[in-house]
Amino acid sequence: MSLIEKYASTLEALTGTPFQDAVCTRLRSAIPSFQKIPDKSGDGGLDGYSHNGEYGYCCYGFELDASKSEDVYVSMIVDKFQKDLRRLFELEEIRGKAGDTTEAPVQVATPVTTDAPKVQKPKLQHVPNKELASVLGKDVKIKHIRLLVNRFESKKALGRIQTALRRYKSASQCRFVDPSATLVLDGPQQLAEEHHVDELALSLAKRQMLIERLSDSAKKVELPTPSTFDSKMSLLKQIRPGHDSAIDGMAEAFKTDWKLALASEKDLSDSASNIHLALDRGKRRLLTKVNKLMTESDEPWNELSRAGELAEEMLGPILESWFGDLSTDVCNGEVASLIGDCPIGWEKQDVPNA
Amino acid sequence: MPKGSSPLRLLASLLSGYAKPVIDLDRLAPSSVYDLDYRIAIVALAFEVYSKPFMAGVRRIRTGELKLVQFIAQRPWLLPVIHQWSNSRRDHQASLYVPQHLRRGYLADTMFDDVIDFLIARGSLVRGASHLIEGTTPLFRSILNAALQGALFTAELEVLNELRGLTVTNEMLEGS
Numbered sequence: 001m002s003l004i005e006k007y008a009s010t011l012e013a014l015t016g017t018p019f020q021d022a023v024c025t026r027l028r029s030a031i032p033s034f035q036k037i038p039d040k041s042g043d044g045g046l047d048g049y050s051h052n053g054e055y056g057y058c059c060y061g062f063e064l065d066a067s068k069s070e071d072v073y074v075s076m077i078v079d080k081f082q083k084d085l086r087r088l089f090e091l092e093e094i095r096g097k098a099g100d101t102t103e104a105p106v107q108v109a110t111p112v113t114t115d116a117p118k119v120q121k122p123k124l125q126h127v128p129n130k131e132l133a134s135v136l137g138k139d140v141k142i143k144h145i146r147l148l149v150n151r152f153e154s155k156k157a158l159g160r161i162q163t164a165l166r167r168y169k170s171a172s173q174c175r176f177v178d179p180s181a182t183l184v185l186d187g188p189q190q191l192a193e194e195h196h197v198d199e200l201a202l203s204l205a206k207r208q209m210l211i212e213r214l215s216d217s218a219k220k221v222e223l224p225t226p227s228t229f230d231s232k233m234s235l236l237k238q239i240r241p242g243h244d245s246a247i248d249g250m251a252e253a254f255k256t257d258w259k260l261a262l263a264s265e266k267d268l269s270d271s272a273s274n275i276h277l278a279l280d281r282g283k284r285r286l287l288t289k290v291n292k293l294m295t296e297s298d299e300p301w302n303e304l305s306r307a308g309e310l311a312e313e314m315l316g317p318i319l320e321s322w323f324g325d326l327s328t329d330v331c332n333g334e335v336a337s338l339i340g341d342c343p344i345g346w347e348k349q350d351v352p353n354a
Numbered sequence: 355m356p357k358g359s360s361p362l363r364l365l366a367s368l369l370s371g372y373a374k375p376v377i378d379l380d381r382l383a384p385s386s387v388y389d390l391d392y393r394i395a396i397v398a399l400a401f402e403v404y405s406k407p408f409m410a411g412v413r414r415i416r417t418g419e420l421k422l423v424q425f426i427a428q429r430p431w432l433l434p435v436i437h438q439w440s441n442s443r444r445d446h447q448a449s450l451y452v453p454q455h456l457r458r459g460y461l462a463d464t465m466f467d468d469v470i471d472f473l474i475a476r477g478s479l480v481r482g483a484s485h486l487i488e489g490t491t492p493l494f495r496s497i498l499n500a501a502l503q504g505a506l507f508t509a510e511l512e513v514l515n516e517l518r519g520l521t522v523t524n525e526m527l528e529g530s
Binding site: 257 | 382464
């Protein structure tokens with residue numbers, strides 16, 4: 001298997017944010033002017049741009065499901081990218097009222113030449129895209145749009161997306177996209193063949209696979225002592241009545257982190273036993289240190305709130321070689337496991353002047 | 355602020371002044387894969403299942419093979435991976451690509467090396483050039499009998515039995 005094939009198959013295995021991150025990392029290393037757009041407060045429909053904003057990039061890494069047909073995947077791709085394009089063209093679809101049978105679903109709303117009775121397409125209306133204005137800057141218009149998808153095996157999506165592009169161009173004020181803009185849809189193979197592939201590119205893509213593998217594995221993890229954890233949270237609700245929803249939210253966050261820690265430990269045990277051994281010992285040292293700080297302090301719970309930083313300090317160097325920047329999350333998970341599992345607990349204290 | 359630290363802060367603020375901490379250091383159980391008794395038992399079972407007669411009444415096993423099979427015995431979910439690795443041995447590229455995690459995992463199992471050193475010191479094993487040979491103070495047969503009588507380590511034994519048909523090549527043991 002060549003490096004290009006390995007790289008393409010690695011990209012194909014990625015979905016969601018890990019796929020988007022892998023593509024952006026790849027483009028950044030190949031195109032000096034590539035700018036990734038953080039999507040924390042809205043990316044305006046673009047995942048990145050290059051050439052001073054003249055090239056725009058949108059990614060879509062969908063989940064594979066053996067029960068779905070090829071046509072379903074095509075519709076998913078078309079829907080996703082039509083939505084992205086509408087945001088770039090500052091358009092929104094106005095759907096008819098419930099019961100209006102002339103309303104057509106988006107995925108079949110782009111007939112090119114057919115004798116079948118015409119179905120009414122959803123109308124388009126202008127909706128300003130404030131995020132895009134702040135991302136692209138003044139008087140910049142995209143001239144080429146590149147859509148990147150993790151599986152590109154069917155040509156069926158092409159015509160529908162190109163038709164949508166023409167329709168949006170004619171309906172839009174084209175404030176951020178040039179009326180003559182072009183569009184291509186590419187998959188992992190095209191991305192792999194376009195620029196050189198080396199071991200670094202492959203290892204970066206595999207890192208994204210690690211993230212995906214861990215998050216998948218964390219979802220399937222069964223917590224070892226959920227009843228102990230639940231009883232701790234019940235006690236907390238008794239101690240602090242009136243904070244139930246905050247406690248429930250916090251408990252969920254702890255459980256998520258705890259599951260990530262368990263998934264990470266399994267991954268290490270299978271693939272890097274020596275690091276797993278170091279982590280096993282590191283956790284004990286961490287608990288001893290937290291215990292010491294809490295015992296010596298007049299305000300023990302303030303010391304607990306620092307346990308996350310302490311875990312990063314003590315476990316970070318062990319985990320970094322394997323998990324990279326994900327090690328912070330794994331450290332938080334390890335702290336959550338100390339609370340979720342048995343070692344750190346609490347009992348009611350008489351409150352003076354209560 | 356590290357991501358995920360806010361639940362901790364919330365917990366600390368809820369407990370502060372209202373609850374006393376209870377910390378039980380002994381409740382942090384070490385992973386069973388670092389338990390000496392457990393590891394001796396797994397090595398013994400793997401030796402009993404896999405070793406071959408060497409000379410009259412004495413059996414032996416390749417050191418790397420023992421390291422690999424006892425690693426899988428503790429991790430049944432890796433069975434498909436080892437089968438895939440074994441089946442890909444005719445394709446050199448694939449044999450390098452498929453099992454990297456497993457290869458790295460079992461090669462880095464330093465606890466196994468420590469357990470073997472202990473068993474050699476105890477006289478239960480003798481180290482050969484590339485093999486481990488039954489020593490003068492046999493231990494493994496009695497562990498296997500105890501496991502069978504008490505229905506202990508059934509999951510591990512099941513994996514070991516399932517691995518019987520597996521071809522373990524020298525290439526797979528490279529570096530062990």
